[in-house]
Amino acid sequence: xxxxxxxxxxxxxxxxxxxxxxxxxxxxxxxxxxxxxxxxxxxxxxxxxxxxxxxxxxxxxxxxxxxxxxxxxxxxxxxxxxxxxxxxxxxxxxxxxxxxxxxxxxxxxxxxxxxxxxxxxxxxxxxxxxxxxxxxxxxxxxxxxxxxxxxxxxxxxxxxxxxxxxxxxxxxxxxxxxxxxxxxxxxxxxxxxxxxxxxxxxxxxxxxxxxxxxxxxxxxxxxxxxxxxxxxxxxxxxxxxxxxxxxxxxxxxxxxxxxxxxxxxxxxxxxxxxxxxxxxxxxxxxxxxxxxxxxxxxxxxxxxxxxxxxxxxxxxxxxxxxxxxxxxxxxxxxxxxxxxxxxxxxxxxxxxxxxxxxxxxxxxxxxxxxxxxxxxxxxxxxxxxxxxxxxxxxxxxxxxxxxxxxxxxxxxxxxxxxxxxxxxxxxxxxxxxxxxxxxxxxxxxxxxxxxxxxxxxxxxxxxxxxxxxxxxxxxxxxxxxxxxxxxxxxxxxxxxxxxxxxxxxxxxxxxxxxxxxxxxxxxxxxxxxxxxxxxxxxxxxxxxxxxxxxxxxxxxxxxxxxxxxxxxxxxxxxxxxxxxxxxxxxxxxxxxxxxxxxxxxxxxxxxxxxxxxxxxxxxxxxxxxxxxxxxxxxxxxxxxxxxxxxxxxxxxxxxxxxxxxxxxxxxxxxxxxxxxxxxxxxxxxxxxxxxx
Numbered sequence: 038x039x040x041x042x043x044x045x046x047x048x049x050x051x052x053x054x055x056x057x058x059x060x061x062x063x064x065x066x067x068x069x070x071x072x073x074x075x076x077x078x079x080x081x082x083x084x085x086x087x088x089x090x091x092x093x094x095x096x097x098x099x100x101x102x103x104x105x106x107x108x109x110x111x112x113x114x115x116x117x118x119x120x121x122x123x124x125x126x127x128x129x130x131x132x133x134x135x136x137x138x139x140x141x142x143x144x145x146x147x148x149x150x151x152x153x154x155x156x157x158x159x160x161x162x163x164x165x166x167x168x169x170x171x172x173x174x175x176x177x178x179x180x181x182x183x184x185x186x187x188x189x190x191x192x193x194x195x196x197x198x199x200x201x202x203x204x205x206x207x208x209x210x211x212x213x214x215x216x217x218x219x220x221x222x223x224x225x226x227x228x229x230x231x232x233x234x235x236x237x238x239x240x241x242x243x244x245x246x247x248x249x250x251x252x253x254x255x256x257x258x259x260x261x262x263x264x265x266x267x268x269x270x271x272x273x274x275x276x277x278x279x280x281x282x283x284x285x286x287x288x289x290x291x292x293x294x295x296x297x298x299x300x301x302x303x304x305x306x307x308x309x310x311x312x313x314x315x316x317x318x319x320x321x322x323x324x325x326x327x328x329x330x331x332x333x334x335x336x337x338x339x340x341x342x343x344x345x346x347x348x349x350x351x352x353x354x355x356x357x358x359x360x361x362x363x364x365x366x367x368x369x370x371x372x373x374x375x376x377x378x379x380x381x382x383x384x385x386x387x388x389x390x391x392x393x394x395x396x397x398x399x400x401x402x403x404x405x406x407x408x409x410x411x412x413x414x415x416x417x418x419x420x421x422x423x424x425x426x427x428x429x430x431x432x433x434x435x436x437x438x439x440x441x442x443x444x445x446x447x448x449x450x451x452x453x454x455x456x457x458x459x460x461x462x463x464x465x466x467x468x469x470x471x472x473x474x475x476x477x478x479x480x481x482x483x484x485x486x487x488x489x490x491x492x493x494x495x496x497x498x499x500x501x502x503x504x505x506x507x508x509x510x511x512x513x514x515x516x517x518x519x520x521x522x523x524x525x526x527x528x529x530x531x532x533x534x535x536x537x538x539x540x541x542x543x544x545x546x547x548x549x550x551x552x553x554x555x556x557x558x559x560x561x562x563x564x565x566x567x568x569x570x571x572x573x574x575x576x577x578x579x580x581x582x583x584x585x586x587x588x589x590x591x592x593x594x595x596x597x598x599x600x601x602x603x604x605x606x607x608x609x610x611x612x613x614x615x616x617x618x619x620x621x622x623x624x625x626x627x628x629x630x631x632x633x634x635x636x637x638x639x640x641x642x643x644x645x646x647x648x649x650x651x652x653x654x655x656x657x658x659x660x661x662x663x664x665x666x667x668x669x670x671x672x673x674x675x676x677x678x679x680x681x682x683x684x685x686x687x688x689x690x691x692x693x694x695x696x697x698x699x700x701x702x703x704x705x706x707x708x709x710x711x712x713x714x715x716x717x718x719x720x721x722x723x724x725x726x727x728x729x
Contacts, residue, residue, distance in 0.1 A: 283315040319423075479600060
């Protein structure tokens with residue numbers, strides 16, 4: 038089946054699906070709105086006639102508006118099925134992203150649940166399927182999206198004998214939206230329905246069993262692709278930029294020889310070392326990397342390098358995978374098809390030519406920043422502004438009573454915390470302290486700030502942050518009885534004190550005060566390390582994903598720039614201005630969009646229907662950031678598509694690259710990027726909407 042028409046049906050087949058013999062309705066609508074439905078910032082009505090019949094849901098403006106379904110009694114047993122499906126109709130004139138979540142007891146959006154998102158085109162029915170992440174489903178392991186069936190539900194392995202609820206929700210909508218839902222049903226069998234023809238990965242690291250525009254068929258095609266790209270770059274240089282990518286035709290401010298921030302006419306800007314206004318548009322992970330496991334995958338690949346052959350340099354051994362590599366216990370041999378393709382494309386001098394090509398490509402497309410996690414050697418040579426990062430090292434104690442997707446939160450009151458910051462952050466600062474192209478440094482990434490609310494008091498009595506929090510509460514209340522009265526708790530001792538299930542206003546204020554104190558200590562310690570070793574460059578914060586307000590406030594009080602990873606369709610300026618405005622500028626460390634029409638198995642965190650919509654989404658996002666006065670830039674994650682068999686660390690295999698595994702730019706996306714970037718400084722300095 039053609040990828041162009043086939044893979045686009047993986048996560049959401051664009052047709053109204055009749056019930057099949059192997060399907061089972063779980064929420065019937067024939068007798069009206071189910072009394073087990075719970076509404077969270079939604080209005081619900083039943084449309085019983087016409088082509089758009091079903092449950093009409095008007096989603097309100099809040100973080101997670103949803104319709105939430107529970108079993109009439111007990112729990113559901115969904116053992117015999119592959120996943121949950123719902124038909125969705127979008128009556129609005131634009132595509133809409135919608136999400137589904139399936140819960141075990143204790144689900145919180147990260148733990149004990151599966152969730153998935155898809156995009157519903159305007160004026161059409163779409164079948165949205167979430168395939169369960171189930172125990173023993175490891176024949177095709179290590180991939181978040183699968184051949185033929187597409188994205189799996191992200192999250193924990195579910196106990197399918199004890200499903201407590203499921204919900205359909207929108208993620209932080211900025212306006213109200215309406216969708217019609219119908220045919221809530223289980224589908225498929227517990228075993229995989231679709232057999233994947235083996236091998237399914239070709240010698241270039243592409244999907245072998247399909248075809249699509251731009252698929253590489255032979256090595257001989259590389260020469261023509263090089264010729265075409267070089268000609269395009271030579272024919273159309275980007276104009277009106279200074280040597281740093283700043284606004285050459287704009288005003289000249291004080292030049293300090295280093296990047297800095299300044300607010301001009303109500304808008305935050307970065308300022309280049311020569312004093313020109315600068316808005317940062319970047320790409321993360323620019324480097325010849327991205328390895329995938331090859332051990333434990335017999336029959337998957339039509340070709341793998343010989344151990345002593347010319348491509349053996351790209352075989353590595355990795356251990357300590359974060360997730361999705363349980364069949365090989367998280368360790369084994371990996372290989373980079375992207376690096377192998379660079380050798381095929383450029384020959385023996387592949388590294389040098391890749392650096393030259395990538396730098397020229399980024400400039401041609403209007404990118405003026407090399408984003409986080411990029412290759413240090415490339416950053417040092419490219420003469421393009423860049424950001425860099427470090428992560429805490431050492432053995433500082435973690436908050437034992439807290440969780441976190443990437444790991445538990447460090448305890449900033451532990452005596453080893455300052456040493457961990459020095460060991461983890463000083464190296465990168467020393468490396469680039471004398472380089473004026475270095476904008477500044479991030480410390481850490483997407484750390485578990487949510488754990489600071491309940492984690493300390495859920496930890497053992499000797500946990501340093503627990504001791505600090507209890508001391509703060511003692512200083513305020515004096516004795517436990519007064520605290521119990523204020524919090525409406527009945528703790529028998531300070532050691533027994535926990536955050537109550539229902540938090541009243543007094544408790545909320547106390548928790549926020551400690552969150553701020555904790556975060557302030559974290560940011561001040563990290564800033565001190567960076568400023569000690571690189572005093573002229575900016576401290577860019579911690580790349581918030583989870584972002585409790587007290588922690589964000591502390592970051593804004595300490596860092597030069599506050600950073601967030603914001604996987605939205607667009608930025609809503611009301612969320613970042615007015616009463617929500619921070620006293621420091623904001624930079625976006627990550628965003629992306631993906632689709633399934635180019636041989637990939639997962640769209641990433643913000644799905645699109647195809648490459649054309651992906652291109653439109655990029656332009657809309659950058660426009661929304663550039664026209665919001667609080668922001669000074671946004672960085673796309675990432676430069677190259679992830680391997681179709683999953684990156685070794687956690688199985689991500691998303692279509693999120695500016696280029697594919699053969700180092701070929703996606704024409705729709707890159708052309709859209711060049712167009713919006715060419716209009717960037719006019720957009721930033723005016724209130725008009727810019728080009729579309």
